[in-house]
Each structure stands twice: as structure tokens, then as C-alpha cells.
Amino acid sequence: MNILEVSHVEKHYKRFQLRDVDMAMPQGCIMGLIGENGAGKSTLLKCILGLVRRDGGNITFRGEELNADTAQMEEIGVVFDTLPFHGQLTPAQVGKLHKGLYKNWDNARYLQNIKRFGLPEKEKIKGFSKGMLMKLGIAAALSHNARLLLLDEPTAGLDPIARDDLMDIFLEFVQDETHGILLSTHITADLERVADYVTFLHEGRVLFTRPKDDLRDEFRLVHCGEADFRKLREETGAIWRKQDTQYEVLLPDGAAAARRYPGCQFDRPTIDEIMLMYVKGGTNS
Amino acid sequence: MKYLLWKDYMMMRSMVWFLFIVYVVTSAMSFREPAGMSSVEAVMGTTLLLSAFAYDEQCDFMKYACITSVSRRQYVGEKYLLSLCYSVIAALPPLIIACISSLFNGWDRIINAAVASALVLVISQILGVWVIALCIRFGSQKGRIYLLLFYAAVILVVLLNVVAVRYRLFQEKAGTEEVVFQWWYLFPCVGAILASTILMLQRSFVWMKKKEF
Numbered sequence: 284m285n286i287l288e289v290s291h292v293e294k295h296y297k298r299f300q301l302r303d304v305d306m307a308m309p310q311g312c313i314m315g316l317i318g319e320n321g322a323g324k325s326t327l328l329k330c331i332l333g334l335v336r337r338d339g340g341n342i343t344f345r346g347e348e349l350n351a352d353t354a355q356m357e358e359i360g361v362v363f364d365t366l367p368f369h370g371q372l373t374p375a376q377v378g379k380l381h382k383g384l385y386k387n388w389d390n391a392r393y394l395q396n397i398k399r400f401g402l403p404e405k406e407k408i409k410g411f412s413k414g415m416l417m418k419l420g421i422a423a424a425l426s427h428n429a430r431l432l433l434l435d436e437p438t439a440g441l442d443p444i445a446r447d448d449l450m451d452i453f454l455e456f457v458q459d460e461t462h463g464i465l466l467s468t469h470i471t472a473d474l475e476r477v478a479d480y481v482t483f484l485h486e487g488r489v490l491f492t493r494p495k496d497d498l499r500d501e502f503r504l505v506h507c508g509e510a511d512f513r514k515l516r517e518e519t520g521a522i523w524r525k526q527d528t529q530y531e532v533l534l535p536d537g538a539a540a541a542r543r544y545p546g547c548q549f550d551r552p553t554i555d556e557i558m559l560m561y562v563k564g565g566t567n568s
Numbered sequence: 569m570k571y572l573l574w575k576d577y578m579m580m581r582s583m584v585w586f587l588f589i590v591y592v593v594t595s596a597m598s599f600r601e602p603a604g605m606s607s608v609e610a611v612m613g614t615t616l617l618l619s620a621f622a623y624d625e626q627c628d629f630m631k632y633a634c635i636t637s638v639s640r641r642q643y644v645g646e647k648y649l650l651s652l653c654y655s656v657i658a659a660l661p662p663l664i665i666a667c668i669s670s671l672f673n674g675w676d677r678i679i680n681a682a683v684a685s686a687l688v689l690v691i692s693q694i695l696g697v698w699v700i701a702l703c704i705r706f707g708s709q710k711g712r713i714y715l716l717l718f719y720a721a722v723i724l725v726v727l728l729n730v731v732a733v734r735y736r737l738f739q740e741k742a743g744t745e746e747v748v749f750q751w752w753y754l755f756p757c758v759g760a761i762l763a764s765t766i767l768m769l770q771r772s773f774v775w776m777k778k779k780e781f
Contacts, residue, residue, distance in 0.1 A: 351635070363628065384638055
């Protein structure tokens with residue numbers, strides 16, 4: 284069963300359009316939402332959360348049409364890149380406030396999370412570091428029995444240790460097979476570690492949504508000279524980019540191509556490299 | 569809703585001393601005439617409401633509230649409740665001062681004070697409605713500017729009303745008797761203000777429902 288399904292979602296602004304966005308997220312998985320700045324990641328999250336009205340399409344949560352004004356929102360935990368609480372409050376007071384925001388609020392679990400993340404309960408949050416603020420947001424999101432976590436750039440500005448801590452928390456959350464995480468991020472190294480699926484948005488469209496392992500197994504990046512490039516560019520879906528005197532060619536069906544061109548060196552691309560090639564590379568079409 | 573009220577109180581806690589001083593000063597000034605300085609306290613309420621919205625905007629709390637179990641209607645309702653709390657707090661000092669004062673100067677002061685307090689309550693609520701509606705529609709920064717325009721419009725409407733009535737009275741009774749201005753001559757502008765406020769009250773819920781973040 285899919286925990287979240289987005290079909291044909293459209294949102295039109297004057298200068299930007301989210302067009303025909305489709306994706307399905309199975310239960311028990313972490314889906315990474317990637318794309319350059321302005322690709323539509325935040326707009327898509329806002330459409331899912333009902334923070335903007337969509338101009339078309341459907342969004343379902345656990346098989347039911349998602350309605351922002353219903354109890355379904357109890358089951359969705361959200362962490363934005365900035366903490367939505369005033370610096371004068373302490374984590375304990377943030378917990379008290381949440382009693383009024385969520386009917387299923389579990390303060391004991393929240394205090395447990397706070398303790399586990401090493402956050403001081405009675406200090407004002409204005410003195411917290413970025414990593415501590417993120418952990419506080421995640422502690423709150425994990426304390427109202429949410430099944431789906433929507434995270435908008437949760438690791439932006441965090442040091443590698445704090446990011447690693449958060450990734451552990453995410454992996455633990457999806458141990459329960461009825462849970463899921465949709466993680467919008469620029470830091471694709473995090474996704475390499477935890478994501479099961481990757482959805483790539485570019486200029487308001489979904490370029491692909493696939494299991495991360497498929498990307499690793501199927502995509503290949505070739506660094507070659509002019510002669511090989513002329514042959515490789517004819518491959519279906521090839522994307523290329525000139526780097527000084529060399530060419531970089533990304534092949535979506537690279538494993539098969541590798542057998543046809545035994546003389547070339549085929550590497551497994553990182554998510555970053557795939558993203559870069561899709562955004563900056565040239566194609567036959 | 570009580571937790572949202574509590575949150576607004578926690579954010580404003582740092583302003584409590586400032587408010588206390590304002591209330592003490594205005595109450596002391598209104599010791600002889602309770603109605604005199606009540607309007608200052610009514611305007612104070614709008615300042616606090618604007619601050620509440622500014623604090624929410626600063627940390628994107630309005631957006632966050634909209635994705636929790638709190639409905640948009642409840643969020644607006646809480647701000648009206650907050651406005652009512654401020655109004656009651658603003659209306660109480662003149663009444664208390666008048667009660668103390670009446671012990672020494674006669675009971676008629678209590679009636680004056682009750683009327684003054686009721687007026688403060690109404691004026692404060694009218695301003696509260698405008699603040700809430702404008703802040704939801706335009707945000708607290710632009711809302712502040714539009715609120716000033718609203719103040720200017722109210723003054724203009726009242727002045728026009730007074731001038732029109734005085735001119736008519738002058739035309740009708742010139743040379744025959746002294747022109748006496750009655751308070752009920754202001755009915756048209758009071759009606760206009762009340763009607764526009766009711767419209768704003770309704771719009772505040774509609775704007776919140778349609779608000780995109």
C-alpha cells in the first residue's frame with residue numbers, strides 16, 4: 284500500500300508552474316525529493332500539506348483523499364527548515380503548546396525524545412544551534428503518532444555529525460513498516476545513505492521517480508574522448524556534457540551499454556552527478 | 569484554543585511591564601475623568617495584537633498552525649479571543665479607578681465610568697477586527713500601514729459628517745438661534761464604521777481560508 288500518492292498535481296504561479304506531478308510512495312520507505320533551487324520541491328510539499336491550493340490533480344494519504352482540514356493531519360509530521368516557535372519558549376513549553384495543536388500529542392514521548400536528542404528541557408530555544416533546533420522540530424514531529432514525515436531541507440546548514448544523527452533517527456522511524464518519510468533536500472549524500480526512492484523535480488516537472496538502487500544499478504557515467512562520445516550519444520536517453528577536452532555521458536540504461544562498449548570506462552554515478560547531468564547536460568531531443 | 573492564547577501570552581510576557589506602566593499612567597491621568605484616557609488603552613490593545621501577528625510571522629507559526637489539528641477558523645477565532653482579552657483588560661482600569669474615586673466623590677462617577685468602559689470595549693473590538701483582518705490579508709508589516717489608513721479614514725469620515733451636519737444646521741437656523749451639535753448627528757459615520765467592521769470580521773475568516781503560504 285502507498286502511504287502517499289500524488290497524481291497529476293498542478294500549481295500555476297505567474298513565473299513558475301508545477302506541472303503534472305506524479306509520484307507514489309510505498310509504506311516503510313524514505314523518498315528523497317531532489318532538484319535545483321526553484322524546481323518546485325517546496326511548492327509540492329505545500330500542495331501536499333494544503334498550504335497552497337492546487338490547480339489540479341489528487342493527493343491521497345493511505346488510500347484516502349488528503350484533506351488539510353481533517354484528522355488526517357494528525358498522522359503527518361512536518362519539519363520545515365526553520366523552527367516555527369518563538370525563541371522565548373523552552374522545549375518544555377513547546378511541548379505544552381503542542382498539546383493544543385495535536386489531539387494525539389504524547390508529551391511523555393516528546394520529553395523522552397528531547398532527552399534522547401540531548402536537548403535541555405528548560406533553556407530558551409533562542410540559544411539553540413541549528414542542529415538542536417532541527418532535533419527539536421523532529422522530536423515534536425515524532426511525538427503525535429505521525430505515520431508520514433514531511434521534511435523540507437532538514438539537514439541544511441548542519442555539520443556532518445548532526446546530519447548523521449538525524450539520518451539514524453529517520454532510519455529508526457521507518458523501521459515500522461506503516462511509516463514513511465518524504466525528504467526534500469539538496470544534500471544528496473544523505474539520500475545516498477538512507478533513501479529508498481528518489482524523485483527528481485526539474486522546472487516544475489518530475490523527471491523521474493525511481494528506487495535509489497535502480498539508479499545505482501542502471502545509470503552509468505562515462506568519461507570519454509570525442510570518438511567514443513559520437514557513438515555513445517546515439518544511445519537511448521543519453522545525456523552529455525563537455526568538460527574541457529573530455530566528454531561526460533550519462534546513460535540511463537548504462538549496464539547494457541557497458542556490454543556494447545567494452546573499451547570505455549563506465550562508472551556508477553552519484554545522485555549529485557545524475558542531477559547535474561539532467562540539469563546542465565545536452566540531449567538528442 | 570487556550571494553548572494558542574497561552575502561547576501568545578508567553579511571547580508577550582516581556583511586554584508586561586511596559587503595559588503595566590502604561591495602564592498605571594493612563595489610569596492615574598483618568599482618576600478625575602475616567603473616560604478621558606480610556607482611548608489610549610483601547611489603542612494599546614491593537615498594538616499588542618499587531619505584535620502577536622508579527623511574532624507569528626517572524627517564526628512562521630501561522631503556517632505551522634495550519635498543518636496541525638488547529639483549523640484556520642480556530643486560529644482566527646483565537647486572535648479574536650485575544651483581542652477581547654486585551655479589550656477587557658483595557659476597559660477595567662477606568663472602571664476600578666471610578667469605583668475608588670466614587671467612594672470620595674459620589675456614585676454618579678460609576679455610571680460615567682461604566683459608559684466609558686463599554687465604549688473602550690467597543691472601540692477596542694472594532695480596532696481589533698481591523699487589525700486581525702488586515703494582518704491576515706496583508707501581513708503585519710503592510711497591515712500596520714493599512715491600519716493607519718483606516719484611522720485616517722475614520723477621522724476623515726467623522727470630520728466630514730460633522731462639517732456636513734454643521735453646514736446643514738447653519739443653513740436651516742442661521743440667524744435664528746444658536747447652532748447646537750447633538751451626538752446623534754454622528755449616526756451616519758458610526759453606522760459606516762460598524763458596517764465596514766462587520767464586513768472585515770467576515771472577510772478575516774474568508775481571507776484566512778484562502779490564504780496561501
